[in-house]
Amino acid sequence: MRRLWTEVYEQWEVEKRVHHGGVFDTEHLREIERLLPEQVISSAETGCGKTTIILSNISTKHHIFALDDRSAGEKSSILFFEQCPLTQLTNIEYHLGPTCTMWCSLMAHTDIRFLS
DSSP states (O other), X not given: OOOOHHHHHHHHOSSOOOOTTOOOOHHHHHHHHHHSOSOEEEEXXXXXXXXXXXXXXXXXXXXXXXXXXXXXXXXXHHHHHHTXXXXXXXXXXXXXXXXXXXXXXXXXXXXXXXXX
């Protein structure tokens, strides 16, 4: 049986960490991770935090669409994942700003748009 990144995260997290955007429940994230393949080429999410930590280890290129909240200091969602030693920062592509604006801007440069 493969080792899940949520389990690695739980071993690292001595006390529950929180950030500005709230925290995705680890138990629910573990169940989602079990359904995912061990490795994917590309993934995307709106917002960031614990899911970013996990997905940066599963995805070769993980896109985050989020507001830049680093000015919030220790409550920052971006600093939350950036400061975690488990995060694979080289696998993350940032799209910072209002999600709709950023998403629409990115879609303007694509030939095919599929929303399911």
